Amino acid sequence: MARWEGNARGRLERAALTLFGEQGYDGTTVAQIAQRANLTERSFYRWFSDKREVLFAGDDLEAHFLAAIEAVPAGTGAMPTLLAAFASVPEVLRPRDFLRERAVVIAANPPLRERELIKMASMSATIVGALLSRGFDEQTARLATEVGSAVLGLATRRWMDDEQTAFADLLSASASDLLAVAADGVPAGKRS
Amino acid sequence: MARWEGNARGRLERAALTLFGEQGYDGTTVAQIAQRANLTERSFYRWFSDKREVLFAGDDLEAHFLAAIEAVPAGTGAMPTLLAAFASVPEVLRPRDFLRERAVVIAANPPLRERELIKMASMSATIVGALLSRGFDEQTARLATEVGSAVLGLATRRWMDDEQTAFADLLSASASDLLAVAADGVPAGKRS
Numbered sequence: 001m002a003r004w005e006g007n008a009r010g011r012l013e014r015a016a017l018t019l020f021g022e023q024g025y026d027g028t029t030v031a032q033i034a035q036r037a038n039l040t041e042r043s044f045y046r047w048f049s050d051k052r053e054v055l056f057a058g059d060d061l062e063a064h065f066l067a068a069i070e071a072v073p074a075g076t077g078a079m080p081t082l083l084a085a086f087a088s089v090p091e092v093l094r095p096r097d098f099l100r101e102r103a104v105v106i107a108a109n110p111p112l113r114e115r116e117l118i119k120m121a122s123m124s125a126t127i128v129g130a131l132l133s134r135g136f137d138e139q140t141a142r143l144a145t146e147v148g149s150a151v152l153g154l155a156t157r158r159w160m161d162d163e164q165t166a167f168a169d170l171l172s173a174s175a176s177d178l179l180a181v182a183a184d185g186v187p188a189g190k191r192s
Numbered sequence: 193m194a195r196w197e198g199n200a201r202g203r204l205e206r207a208a209l210t211l212f213g214e215q216g217y218d219g220t221t222v223a224q225i226a227q228r229a230n231l232t233e234r235s236f237y238r239w240f241s242d243k244r245e246v247l248f249a250g251d252d253l254e255a256h257f258l259a260a261i262e263a264v265p266a267g268t269g270a271m272p273t274l275l276a277a278f279a280s281v282p283e284v285l286r287p288r289d290f291l292r293e294r295a296v297v298i299a300a301n302p303p304l305r306e307r308e309l310i311k312m313a314s315m316s317a318t319i320v321g322a323l324l325s326r327g328f329d330e331q332t333a334r335l336a337t338e339v340g341s342a343v344l345g346l347a348t349r350r351w352m353d354d355e356q357t358a359f360a361d362l363l364s365a366s367a368s369d370l371l372a373v374a375a376d377g378v379p380a381g382k383r384s
Contacts (some may be wrong), residue, residue, distance in 0.1 A: 079377025117309045143373040146342035175377045178384045181335040185271025192372045
């Protein structure tokens with residue numbers, strides 16, 4: 001039994017993902033989700049405004065990033081600020097098995113992929129804004145956010161398959177892997 | 193007079209961007225664009241399927257990337273492959289003044305911003321695919337594409353304001369700036 005099934009909300013998520021997997025996202029109704037979870041449609045709508053929100057609601061990542069960035073000591077560089085802030089991301093992520101099944105459902109459905117892109121872009125804009133308000137110039141804020149998002153994405157994919165390693169370690173290994181790829185494009189004499 | 197105004201298509205683009213700027217994207221009709229360009233609606237539809245396509249059609253960047261990546265000698269690393277391929281991007285970009293006005297229109301309109309995100313994501317998927325088929329592993333292909341897209345974005349913003357510097361030089365300066373930001377997140381002892 002998946003770890004997130006303990007409560008009404010978790011049962012609805014579990015039922016929704018199972019049905020999305022079995023019969024497709026488009027072919028699944030809120031009534032079916034509620035029925036599979038042994039709950040009423042009314043309790044579904046207590047938690048989610050529609051079936052799409054089962055996939056996109058709830059992790060409050062943006063608010064988490066803002067608070068976590070704010071907690072980093074002043075004077076820290078842009079990338080170290082983001083890596084420190086990202087280290088606590090698993091606290092607000094959904095459980096691994098939820099995220100794995102969610103990724104499959106989203107990959108199979110173009111409108112959901114677009115919704116995910118928009119969510120990511122909004123998150124990036126929030127992070128750029130937080131770096132600007134810490135005094136970084138716009139170019140540094142944008143580059144750090146782009147590099148940081150790639151590092152966070154890679155670390156999260158690793159975290160989904162690796163229950164042993166601390167997230168901060170997955171982040172620093174991913175940052176180091178990105179750096180190696182990026183450095184290969186810049187001759188040693190042109191590194192600043 | 194802007195450089196791209198010489199032909200019917202260019203006149204339609206010019207008229208559309210002027211009207212989008214004057215009265216907003218949503219408030220502009222194809223009839224108005226055609227009239228402003230001294231052309232018929234019928235000639236508008238010879239070039240564009242709708243007014244949105246004035247902003248998104250025509251530069252064939254994806255096909256250009258595929259051909260340019262293919263032209264890079266085998267055995268080249270992932271980032272050097274992308275930087276070499278990107279050097280010829282200005283050949284297929286619209287003129288600078290078009291791009292500047294286009295960016296303002298898109299920034300002001302959420303559905304256009306979403307369309308742009310989707311276009312970028314599709315371009316990234318194409319580039320990842322091209323790197324995979326050159327034999328790079330998936331992690332390298334993804335990281336190089338993410339880093340390369342950030343470098344290309346920065347170089348393109350610089351190119352819009354800098355008519356003197358060769359695009360290849362803007363790319364390598366941008367790659368070096370990104371590397372400096374990324375390296376700041378990885379202690380020297382953890383660099384591979």
